[in-house]
Amino acid sequence: MKNQVLYFSEFAQINEAKSPQKIKIVLFSNKSEKSYTVPALEKECKARGITLKVIDVGSCVITEDKSNKADLLISDSSEKKPFPISTEDTAILTRRGVVRSTITQDNIQKLEDKGFFIVNSLDSVLACENKYTTSKILLNSGIPVPKMAIIDSEASIEPGLKAIGGKFPVVLKLLSGSQGIGVSIVDSLASLKSVMQTFRKLNDGLEILIQEKIDTEYDLRIHVLTKRFNSPRPEDTDSVILGAMRRNKVDKDFRTNYSLGGTVEKTKLTEEQQKIAIDAAKAIGCNWCGVDLIVDKHTGKSYVLEVNASPGTQGLKKATGIDVVKDILDFLEDRNNRIRSKKIIGFREVITIPGIGDVVAKFDTGNGSLSSSLTYDKMEVSKDKKTVQWSIGKKTFKSKIIGSSVTEVGTEKHDRVIIQLDVEFCGKMYKAVDVSLVDRTDKSTKFLVNRKFMERIGCSVSPSKTFIVTSFDGDYHAGEAKGDNHSGLKFE
Numbered sequence: 001m002k003n004q005v006l007y008f009s010e011f012a013q014i015n016e017a018k019s020p021q022k023i024k025i026v027l028f029s030n031k032s033e034k035s036y037t038v039p040a041l042e043k044e045c046k047a048r049g050i051t052l053k054v055i056d057v058g059s060c061v062i063t064e065d066k067s068n069k070a071d072l073l074i075s076d077s078s079e080k081k082p083f084p085i086s087t088e089d090t091a092i093l094t095r096r097g098v099v100r101s102t103i104t105q106d107n108i109q110k111l112e113d114k115g116f117f118i119v120n121s122l123d124s125v126l127a128c129e130n131k132y133t134t135s136k137i138l139l140n141s142g143i144p145v146p147k148m149a150i151i152d153s154e155a156s157i158e159p160g161l162k163a164i165g166g167k168f169p170v171v172l173k174l175l176s177g178s179q180g181i182g183v184s185i186v187d188s189l190a191s192l193k194s195v196m197q198t199f200r201k202l203n204d205g206l207e208i209l210i211q212e213k214i215d216t217e218y219d220l221r222i223h224v225l226t227k228r229f230n231s232p233r234p235e236d237t238d239s240v241i242l243g244a245m246r247r248n249k250v251d252k253d254f255r256t257n258y259s260l261g262g263t264v265e266k267t268k269l270t271e272e273q274q275k276i277a278i279d280a281a282k283a284i285g286c287n288w289c290g291v292d293l294i295v296d297k298h299t300g301k302s303y304v305l306e307v308n309a310s311p312g313t314q315g316l317k318k319a320t321g322i323d324v325v326k327d328i329l330d331f332l333e334d335r336n337n338r339i340r341s342k343k344i345i346g347f348r349e350v351i352t353i354p355g356i357g358d359v360v361a362k363f364d365t366g367n368g369s370l371s372s373s374l375t376y377d378k379m380e381v382s383k384d385k386k387t388v389q390w391s392i393g394k395k396t397f398k399s400k401i402i403g404s405s406v407t408e409v410g411t412e413k414h415d416r417v418i419i420q421l422d423v424e425f426c427g428k429m430y431k432a433v434d435v436s437l438v439d440r441t442d443k444s445t446k447f448l449v450n451r452k453f454m455e456r457i458g459c460s461v462s463p464s465k466t467f468i469v470t471s472f473d474g475d476y477h478a479g480e481a482k483g484d485n486h487s488g489l490k491f492e
Contacts, residue, residue, distance in 0.1 A: 030097035360488025
């Protein structure tokens with residue numbers, strides 16, 4: 001199916017029948033930094049009657065609401081009274097600074113784990129923060145990017161240069177940076193070594209991105225808005241262009257950033273440029289981002305330079321009259337748009353159950369049962385039906401029964417006891433997961449994941465792939481595993 005590109009005005013018309021819902025917005029920002037967008041958001045929210053709470057990322061505190069009137073309480077050093085937030089009526093906006101420390105990242109992660117809708121997710125912000133990571137994701141997604149390499153010492157310079165074509169000048173970038181800061185051009189090997197020595201003296205462990213230089217007179221900043229990721233239905237992948245501008249070079253400089261004095265003007269994108277921008281936003285996983293393209297003046301080919309998870313809005317408004325702030329609020333006010341981004345996983349991935357070990361699990365999108373299920377070897381329910389003793393291999397466990405379910409298989413009905421287990425997946429521990437104990441000795445997969453747990457971990461399953469985010473030693477094959485009671489299981 002051809003990728004249909006819409007602008008936000010068209011998107012809004014499609015969704016105009018949906019009435020806005022009262023919403024609270026928490027905006028994470030670095031209060032010490034000057035910003036055009038934050039005051040603009042405050043002004044527009046006030047005009048609409050939207051409650052907006054600006055939270056300093058460096059002093060944020062998130063606690064449970066013991067009164068049970070909200071999901072969480074949030075505050076910073078300037079707030080005397082914590083602000084109550086709930087997943088049903090609160091959206092989270094992140095600006096610069098949310099990934100600056102483990103503490104700030106943990107706060108965003110805590111909100112994601114609770115199920116809050118966040119623009120943008122922590123994974124996407126982290127991907128944008130590292131320019132090399134951004135380029136690798138885009139390259140693996142078939143999106144054109146300039147050739148690049150990482151150098152971290154003088155010894156790595158020449159191999160890095162060879163990887164990007166071996167020609168000067170080259171672009172030198174710090175892996176993390178914004179507004180054109182940390183970007184320079186070097187025109188010789190001697191200059192590159194000198195710069196490298198200087199950086200290494202300041203920071204011995206510093207890694208630097210070198211990139212082929214594309215001859216261009218300008219770049220394009222394209223604001224993209226994405227509603228849903230990884231849906232099997234094309235009509236659900238609502239990605240639209242909010243607006244685009246051309247940024248011309250700063251006088252006596254090679255950079256084009258508006259914040260550095262570059263001039264901006266309205267521009268018309270080609271269909272190819274529109275598609276590249278939308279594909280880039282989807283690949284990184286941003287709901288709202290600024291995609292920067294450059295156009296080779298010799299070939300006319302467009303390349304993605306970077307994706308900005310916290311794009312400025314002032315330049316676009318000056319160049320085009322488009323007020324992105326209003327568009328973002330229109331988007332957030334419609335509850336139907338607040339869909340959590342989901343990580344793509346395979347239909348088979350490895351989970352870890354403490355006390356048992358690694359288990360190959362089948363992520364069954366058609367499984368709407370009350371609980372996930374685990375195959376046992378032996379099971380004995382206590383006389384009072386409050387506990388169950390069960391075993392896998394030589395390991396025996398005793399668990400509290402929290403419920404039961406009846407499953408029909410053909411003409412037979414099976415009573416299954418439900419217990420709770422901790423399950424680790426992709427480095428995160430999920431406490432008290434409902435699991436029914438089943439006799440699946442004839443099945444190749446020992447753990448079957450239901451849709452409820454998939455929603456909890458926030459994933460989207462690719463039905464044609466296995467082990468996208470985990471790995472399993474031994475080249476697991478379902479056909480070969482049948483008949484093996486412990487296939488796909490590695491005991492601790």
